[in-house]
Amino acid sequence: MALTYDPVAGPDLSAYLKPRAGGAQDFDLLVAGAHCAACMAKIETGVAALAGVEAARLNLTTGKLAVRFRPGVAADAGAVLRAVEGLGYKAAPFDPTEAAEAHDREGRRLALSLGVAAFGAGNAMMFSVPLWAGLFGQELGPATRVMMQWWSGLIATPCVLYAGMPFFQSAWRSLRVGRANMDVPISIGVLLTLFISFVETILHGRDAYFDAAVSLIFLLLIGRWLDHQLRARARSAAADLLALQAPYAITLDDLGREHRKPLSEIAIGDLLVVRPGERIPVDAVVEGGAGELDNAMLTGETRPVPVAAGSAVQAGALNLSGALTLRAAVRPEDSAVAAIARLVEAGAQSRSLYVRLADKAAAVYVPVVHTAAALTFVAGWALGLGPREALLRAVAVLIITCPCALGLAVPAVQINASGGLFRRGVLVKSGAALERLAEVDHVVFDKTGVLTEGRPRLIGATPALLAQAAPLARASAHPLARALAAEAGPGPMAEDVSETAGQGVEGWIGGRRARLGRASFVGVAGEDAGETELWFGVVGETKVRFRFSDNLRVDAARTVAELTRRGLTVEILSGDLSGPVARAAEAVGISQWRAGLSPTDKAEAIARLTAQGRKVLMVGDGLNDAAALAKAHAAMAPGSALSATQNAADLVFSGEGLGSVVAAFDTARQARARALENFAFAALYNLIAAPAAMLGLINPFVAALAMSGSSLVVTLNALRMRVGAGKT
Template structure:
């Protein structure tokens, strides 16, 4: 007696503890392409017994499934996904990247085949078209040309159309209709009727039209793939800020190098000056100044002593530290920011394009009209061939090309215009979101200001006195002082006291550069943006630094307010610097000393209040807020992770690009709505005409192409206007 029982795979070893209790399993899901896919996957998985949560990230392909304490069945989750048409495996970032690269190669190959097929099928179609204008081909020659066009165009169309065919089939299995459904049906029916016409010796064949349509659509699909590749790199750029290895002090007191992924809480780590903190930890010995600018946006270094907590990603400036690791690399502050960015990218993937919404109505209406046309023709006594030609004409003339081009054509034109103005648009959908914003959140350091401290009212003689000590220090203010001085000697016998200052000999005289107390002054204040110099036999000199405001920061804020937008400043910097900048630019709503999570939380709070937020930031502490905002911008000087999390990146020293981008986005929205209106009016007129037999498939193809040309020409009106080009 045999059994059909197949043992299920045991996934218990791959379950990880969840923060809120229970366990979590991360899976790599293949084939998900749109918000409908996400809704279907999350809904079906969440309905399974023992499953608490299901969160799908379209950008990375990762599905995080949370199981209750009572437990669930991971194998059942994978079986459910497979039944839905989305095969899943255990999540591996390397496999995710490989799958994404493989998809890119498939799209590129399909695009190349479509380009080849369109060009070569057209070569055989042109003589047939010429026959319509008095240059008649003989029946044998025309049939040969049709078969040659079929031999080239049909195989290329089938291969190039596979991305659309598979997507349409998956959508229909999920009982939904995306834009790929009418495209697939239109292409397949066009090929079928063309073959029938060729066999019966008819005059209407459209092999070249089918493959040309796929070529144009594949360009958009490949560009979408590239945009998603950019989006997925934001979290990776953040995690790359962690050191790949850490110096661990073993039980024998010796230093050992160990991959950061192998660090566990309780390990004793050694962090030298110039290195980044590998994982979150508590200082057991030593003290130093830490540069937390990437994490918090705080411009002034922070003094860290025994007992203080250090966050992964902070730069150790001055002293050697011994840290007791309190978290793994996956649970560090850097990893938390990366998770916030990933969550923001996931929320963006839920943005439903207007064209996809229209498809839900378009598909049943148009296909029902084509079916009724065929049935009506048969009832009226037409032959099957004539009735089918009339039905195909309905499908061709109502092909959603104009609808599909309505937004992308405008986005391309608007993006080109912004590029000439120094703004790089990374996502076409970002322009739609940018046009909808009503609240702007600005970071201070690097956005409203230039992001680098500069000496206020420098006196050359005083700068020259301090330069030898400044060149010997890694402190940001000392580096700014050395930059102001230019090339000079370095002090002798230099000793740097973490968090206080640097001491040495300048031409034989003892000198100190640092805090007021370090040079022997009491009651002189503790300014974080000042340095004092004390040289034997000389009066003490004070150096004041300031992060200079962008020249057009105030004008930009006023321009945003004039457009009816509310403006708010969120910064990780100290209270006094933020207050000073807010007063200078005329912003009354501001908050200082914020962590990355707090910034993202405020963005989420504004969103919950019904606001549509534009976040403009440049630091690592801004990436989570950028990813969760309705739209996001970053300057070209921003951290790579911030640029990847943003939708638009602007170059140059000016902030006016924010206003330019907003105005352009508003104009683009008007053009897109005009295109939608034209596409709707066109279909309302063209479909009844085709159903009545007033339009044959050839004229239908011309009309369909004309409608696409019309929306494209309207979109090109966005390209007017010059200006400066993008500069990095």
């Protein structure tokens, strides 16, 4: 994309602004060099303070800074880029391909630096170990000791200078703009350690800490490389979803000739051809042809879905039979698969309560630690220590109090939990969702599509009656209407259709107004049934009843039993009739249930439970569940649910069973426990380590081992979590 350039304001980035509904505009930046919670907080706070910016959110996993401008203001994308660079970070307009390449380059650089640091640490210690022998009464001669120190320094110094570049460059960028990030005290501590060690060696002193400097870099790089791998795991989840989109599409021109185009060049309105065995490239509408689609990867629906002219299809669906001609309905980046991938990215690193606590603690770290180190040096010298010993204590304080453990405490847990649940078929939309889910004490299930398979079967309807009701059924997304439409097959659709959530659908068929839905909606009073049902009727004419059966999910009863065993209470809130709801409740072992509820009734029921102090998990899939999902403490929806319902939910699960609900709950409780353990460890570590370093009980080498070890502890503690196998 060509840019104009103003020597004062910089490049014109207005072409990268993306318009949104309501007049808002979005701008995405690729930010390099942000590694921790403090970096994220500094960037988000700095950008959010700009005039016209409504919100700023940095995803550490992808490096993408998503900025939203307020409606009605002149969006200045260049000001955002300059603000980020002014904070000491490199930035450029976000390009997914460049982001992936940058992430891979960083991984290769970290791996190479780690190898150099490992070589340096191992070989420097080869000369340091004989020096340590003096601790056990095997003192080396002065000349031999100095020679060993020089060899240790000659090996360690170039390794430190090369392997430490990720920290030194980050610190320099920050200092150059008058700020200090987490890498500043690390860099100062390492370079001061090298300086002191060379001074000691030149003056024939007893102690040198070349091995401490290179070991510190080595252990820090292990922590950063593990963090990089954890984030790559979350990034790969989104990439796996985007891989469902074909890399190219076959388009038809005005003469009917086929052209193969990259997916990025597909525009709204393009005519596409998808043959059997190929995936749908973008969300589209079928213009011609008929066939069956496999939506299992998108919704968990294993049964093939028939499509014909007028059917809406989603990117990623696999065409099983019949060539289809499609009209592209959205841009590739706005497809259903891309939207889900964005949810995965958002869930991988989110601003939960624990992350916000870590941000606040990390924000005060640099001034506090630098002040403590300076006071240690001044106080030590004032109390009679030589400048060398006082400086060593100050360096030890700088090294040992690095808050890497605090910065990794929550993100490591969130990324591992979200990635593990994704592999179990559960999409986590935010880390805060896991925290809320861990607090749940009451579970509310919808019946149709949640406790049941959501694939109702029509019972005993004649072809003539089907033909009458099918035009309205084809216009509705309700599971019963879809079953009726599937039974009737392809055909015309009613005109001027409107749907009332929880009631039914209304439209015009052959010039007559008709309704399809609940008995009261159609105009039938005092009716109840032993089966799930829909009523159909033309206004002013006889009404017809269609009955359906819907099988329970195979593990519904086991899921309810597992939730009860964990101390949760369970109930059903359903819009269905009392007969089917009562039988479903009895079959799965739920004693509390209510039937015939409207969307408002469900939302009010959740509100009453919340007012009673209950922490409610709502599991629903229909349009009439969206309000209740939004009011619940935590919310889950199956992958087959409507888009509005999934948007209202915190977690979305795929597959045929309900075991994902138990797995998510167990994982949430484990994640909370691991995060609190990490916080407790980080706090205890600093309470012990900082005073010990200030009192001179810890030298720089031990400080390096302790600080790096603390980061490894919290990371490994997060990795030991077993997804879906938590304990209460």
